[in-house]
Amino acid sequence: MGTPFTLSKGRFEAFSDGVFAIAITLLVLEFHLPALGSAPSHADQVHALAGIWPQYIVYVASFLTIGIMWLNHHAQFRYIEKITHGIVIANLILLLFISFLPFPTEVLAKFGLTNIAVTYYGLVLCAIAVAYNLLHWQIVASDRSIPQSPLAWSVVGLTVYPVATLVAYFFPFIGIALFALLAIFYMLPSNVASAAFRPE
Amino acid sequence: MGTPFTLSKGRFEAFSDGVFAIAITLLVLEFHLPALGSAPSHADQVHALAGIWPQYIVYVASFLTIGIMWLNHHAQFRYIEKITHGIVIANLILLLFISFLPFPTEVLAKFGLTNIAVTYYGLVLCAIAVAYNLLHWQIVASDRSIPQSPLAWSVVGLTVYPVATLVAYFFPFIGIALFALLAIFYMLPSNVASAAFRPE
Amino acid sequence: MGTPFTLSKGRFEAFSDGVFAIAITLLVLEFHLPALGSAPSHADQVHALAGIWPQYIVYVASFLTIGIMWLNHHAQFRYIEKITHGIVIANLILLLFISFLPFPTEVLAKFGLTNIAVTYYGLVLCAIAVAYNLLHWQIVASDRSIPQSPLAWSVVGLTVYPVATLVAYFFPFIGIALFALLAIFYMLPSNVASAAFRPE
Amino acid sequence: MGTPFTLSKGRFEAFSDGVFAIAITLLVLEFHLPALGSAPSHADQVHALAGIWPQYIVYVASFLTIGIMWLNHHAQFRYIEKITHGIVIANLILLLFISFLPFPTEVLAKFGLTNIAVTYYGLVLCAIAVAYNLLHWQIVASDRSIPQSPLAWSVVGLTVYPVATLVAYFFPFIGIALFALLAIFYMLPSNVASAAFRPE
Numbered sequence: 013m014g015t016p017f018t019l020s021k022g023r024f025e026a027f028s029d030g031v032f033a034i035a036i037t038l039l040v041l042e043f044h045l046p047a048l049g050s051a052p053s054h055a056d057q058v059h060a061l062a063g064i065w066p067q068y069i070v071y072v073a074s075f076l077t078i079g080i081m082w083l084n085h086h087a088q089f090r091y092i093e094k095i096t097h098g099i100v101i102a103n104l105i106l107l108l109f110i111s112f113l114p115f116p117t118e119v120l121a122k123f124g125l126t127n128i129a130v131t132y133y134g135l136v137l138c139a140i141a142v143a144y145n146l147l148h149w150q151i152v153a154s155d156r157s158i159p160q161s162p163l164a165w166s167v168v169g170l171t172v173y174p175v176a177t178l179v180a181y182f183f184p185f186i187g188i189a190l191f192a193l194l195a196i197f198y199m200l201p202s203n204v205a206s207a208a209f210r211p212e
Numbered sequence: 213m214g215t216p217f218t219l220s221k222g223r224f225e226a227f228s229d230g231v232f233a234i235a236i237t238l239l240v241l242e243f244h245l246p247a248l249g250s251a252p253s254h255a256d257q258v259h260a261l262a263g264i265w266p267q268y269i270v271y272v273a274s275f276l277t278i279g280i281m282w283l284n285h286h287a288q289f290r291y292i293e294k295i296t297h298g299i300v301i302a303n304l305i306l307l308l309f310i311s312f313l314p315f316p317t318e319v320l321a322k323f324g325l326t327n328i329a330v331t332y333y334g335l336v337l338c339a340i341a342v343a344y345n346l347l348h349w350q351i352v353a354s355d356r357s358i359p360q361s362p363l364a365w366s367v368v369g370l371t372v373y374p375v376a377t378l379v380a381y382f383f384p385f386i387g388i389a390l391f392a393l394l395a396i397f398y399m400l401p402s403n404v405a406s407a408a409f410r411p412e
Numbered sequence: 413m414g415t416p417f418t419l420s421k422g423r424f425e426a427f428s429d430g431v432f433a434i435a436i437t438l439l440v441l442e443f444h445l446p447a448l449g450s451a452p453s454h455a456d457q458v459h460a461l462a463g464i465w466p467q468y469i470v471y472v473a474s475f476l477t478i479g480i481m482w483l484n485h486h487a488q489f490r491y492i493e494k495i496t497h498g499i500v501i502a503n504l505i506l507l508l509f510i511s512f513l514p515f516p517t518e519v520l521a522k523f524g525l526t527n528i529a530v531t532y533y534g535l536v537l538c539a540i541a542v543a544y545n546l547l548h549w550q551i552v553a554s555d556r557s558i559p560q561s562p563l564a565w566s567v568v569g570l571t572v573y574p575v576a577t578l579v580a581y582f583f584p585f586i587g588i589a590l591f592a593l594l595a596i597f598y599m600l601p602s603n604v605a606s607a608a609f610r611p612e
Numbered sequence: 613m614g615t616p617f618t619l620s621k622g623r624f625e626a627f628s629d630g631v632f633a634i635a636i637t638l639l640v641l642e643f644h645l646p647a648l649g650s651a652p653s654h655a656d657q658v659h660a661l662a663g664i665w666p667q668y669i670v671y672v673a674s675f676l677t678i679g680i681m682w683l684n685h686h687a688q689f690r691y692i693e694k695i696t697h698g699i700v701i702a703n704l705i706l707l708l709f710i711s712f713l714p715f716p717t718e719v720l721a722k723f724g725l726t727n728i729a730v731t732y733y734g735l736v737l738c739a740i741a742v743a744y745n746l747l748h749w750q751i752v753a754s755d756r757s758i759p760q761s762p763l764a765w766s767v768v769g770l771t772v773y774p775v776a777t778l779v780a781y782f783f784p785f786i787g788i789a790l791f792a793l794l795a796i797f798y799m800l801p802s803n804v805a806s807a808a809f810r811p812e
Contacts, residue, residue: 025623026626029623029627032627033627033631036707036711037631037634037635040712040713041638041641041714043715045722048723052723054728057729058728061728071712072708075704075711079704079707082627083700086620086623086624090620199701
C-alpha cells in the first residue's frame with residue numbers, strides 16, 4: 013500500500029496533552045450553586061458555599077484522577093519510538109473517556125452523592141482503567157524491547173476500580189472516598205508511573 | 213512587496229492541534245440531563261442516565277469524527293514545507309466547522325434524534341468534508357512534489373456524507389448510525405490517512 | 413538587581429497560542445437556541461435553527477477576527493529575539509480582550525442585532541485594535557532592527573473600527589456586516605501580516 | 613526499584629501552560645447578564661451591560677492573577693533540570709487551585725460584591741499563594757544550585773493575601789480593589805519574577 017503512515021510523536025503528545033489539560037480545567041464548570049432568592053442573606057450564602065462540599069471532594073477526585081492519568085500517559089510514551097495504528101486507536105479511546113469525566117462529575121453535582129450517581133462515576137473510572145490498560149498493551153505490543161508493566165499491576169488496576177464501584181453502589185460516601193484515596197495512592201512516589209514500565 | 217510572509221509550520225500546527233483538542237473536549241459540555249424534581253428516586257436517576265442514550269451515540273460519533281479529522285490533518289501537514297496563503301485560509305475554514313461541531317451535537321441533545329436535528333448535524337459533517345478537501349487541494353497546489361490523494365478518495369468523501377445526510381432526513385436513526393459507522397470506517401488501518409497522500 | 417528576567421519565546425508563544433485557540437473554540441458555546449415547548453414540530457425546529465441566523469454571522473465575524481489576530485500575532489513574534497517587560501504586559505492586555513470576545517458574542521446572541529449589542533461588540537473590537545497596536549509598538553521599541561509597520565497602516569486599523577462602531581450604533585445590521593467584511597478584508601493575501609512588519 | 617521515573621520538562625511545561633491558558637480563557641464564561649424581559653428597551657440593555665461592572669473588575673483581577681502566576685511559574689521552571697516527585701505534586705496542587713479560580717469568579721458574578729463572596733474569592737487566592745510557595749520550596753529543594761527566593765518575599769506573598777482577605781470580609785469593595793492592585797503590583801517591572809529566583 014505504499015509508504016506506511018507514520019505519526020509524529022511530538023504532535024501526538026501535544027494533542028493528547030491538550031485534551032488532558034482541557035478536561036482537567038473544564039471540571040470547574042460543573043460546580044453548581046443551589047438556587048438562591050434575590051439578595052440572599054449572609055447565612056444563606058455561607059450555607060450555599062459550604063453545602064456543596066460533596067462537589068469539592070468530587071472535584072479533587074476527578075482532578076487527581078486526570079492528573080495521574082496524564083502522568084502515566086507521559087511515562088508510557090517515553091519509550092515509544094513508533095506510533096502504531098493500535099496505539100492511535102487505544103489512545104483515542106482513552107481520551108474519549110478522559111474527556112467524558114466532567115459529565116459524571118456534573119451528575120454528582122446535580123444528584124448529590126446518591127448511590128446511582130457515585131456508581132455511574134465509578135463505572136466511568138472503570139472504563140478509563142480498561143482503556144489505559146488497552147493502551148499499555150498496545151504500546152508493549154508495538155516494540156518488544158519496551159519493558160512490560162508487571163502483570164500484577166494491571167490486575168490491581170483492573171480490580172480495584174470495579175470493587176470500589178461495587179462498594180459505591182451500597183455505600184456512596186465510602187465509594188467516593190475510595191475513589192479519592194485511590195487517586196492519592198497512585199500519587200505516592202513509589203507508585204507514580206508504576207503502571208508504566210518500571211522493571212521489577 | 214518586500215519579504216514574503218512565511219508562517220512557522222510549528223506554530224501553525226500547534227494552533228490547529230489546540231483547536232482540535234479543545235473542540236473534541238468541549239463536546240462533553242453538550243450533555244443535557246432531563247429536569248428532575250428535587251430528591252429524584254433511584255429509578256428516576258437511572259432512567260435519566262439511560263434515557264439520554266442518543267447523546268452517548270452522538271458524543272462518540274462527534275468525538276471520532278474530530279479525532280479522524282485531526283489524524284488526517286496531521287497526515288496532510290507532514291509533507292508541507294511552505295505554508296501558503298491558500299493553506300492558511302482553507303485551514304481556518306476547516307477549523308471553523310470543526311469548532312462548530314459541538315453546536316449540532318447540542319441540537320441533537322436538545323431536540324433528540326429528530327430528522328431535522330440529524331439532518332442539521334449531517335450538513336455540518338458535509339461542510340467539514342468539503343473544507344477538508346479544499347485544504348487538501350490547497351496543499352497539493354502548494355508543492356507539485358506532494359503526492360496527490362487519489363481522486364476517487366475525494367469523490368467518496370464528498371459523496372458519502374451528503375448521501376448519509378439525505379438518508380438521515382428520512383430515517384434519522386439510520387442516519388446517525390451511518391455517521392458513527394463512517395467515523396469508525398475511516399479509523400480502519402487501511403483507511404487512516406488515505407484521504408491524505410498515500411501513493412497508490 | 414541581579415540577573416535580568418528573560419522569558420523563553422517558545423513558552424511565551426505556546427501560552428499565547430493556547431489562549432487564541434481556546435477563545436476561538438469557546439465561541440461555539442455562545443450559541444443559544446430559543447426555548448421550544450416539549451416535542452416541537454418539524455416546522456418549529458427548522459424555524460429555531462434558521463431564526464438564529466444573526467448568531468451565525470457573529471460567529472463567523474468573531475472566528476475570523478480571532479483568526480486574523482492570531483496570524484498577525486504570529487507575524488509580529490517572528491522577529492522578536494528578546495521578550496521585554498513591555499511586550500509581556502502588552503501581550504497580556506491583548507489576550508485579555510481576545511479572551512473577552514466570547515462575551516459580546518453572547519450578548520449579541522441574547523439581545524439580537526440591537527444597536528446596543530452591536531455597538532458593545534464594536535467597542536471590544538476597538539479595544540483589541542488598540543491593544544494590538546500597543547503590542548506592535550512595544551515590539552518595535554524592543555529592537556530597532558525590527559522593521560516598523562507603516563504608520564498609515566496603524567492609522568487605518570485605529571480608525572476603521574471606531575468608524576464601523578459608530579455606524580453600528582445607528583445601523584446595527586450594516587455595522588455587523590462591516591465587522592465581518594473587515595475580518596475578510598484583513599484575510600486578503602496582500603493584507604495578511606501587513607499590520608506586522610512587511611517593509612514597503 | 614529499577615529505573616527512576618524522569619519526566620520530560622517540555623511535556624511538563626506544555627501541560628501546565630495548557631491549564632493556565634484554559635483557566636484564563638474560561639473566566640469569560642462566568643459573566644452573567646441579569647434576566648431581561650423579551651425585547652428589552654434600549655435603556656434596559658445599557659443598564660444590563662453597565663450594571664455588571666463588578667464582574668468586569670473581577671474578570672480583570674482573575675485574569676491578571678492567572679497571568680502573573682503563569683509568568684512566575686515560567687520563571688521558576690527556567691532553572692529546573694530534574695523534575696522530582698515533590699515538584700510534580702506541588703505543581704498539580706497549584707494547577708488545582710488555578711483551575712478552580714473561575715468558580716469563585718462565578719460566585720462573585722452571582723452573589724455580587726458581598727463580603728462572603730469576596731472573602732471566598734480571597735481564600736482561594738490565599739490557597740494559590742500557599743501552593744505557589746510550596747512549589748517554590750520543592751524546586752529549591754530539588755537542586756541546591758538554584759538561587760533561592762529571598763525569604764522576605766515569601767513572607768510578603770503569604771501575608772498580603774490573608775490580610776487583604778481579612779479586609780475583604782469587612783469591606784468587600786476595598787478587598788476586591790486590593791486583589792486587583794496586588795495583581796497589578798506583581799506586574800511591575802521590578803517585581804515580575806521576583807517571587808522566583810532573582811538573586812539579591
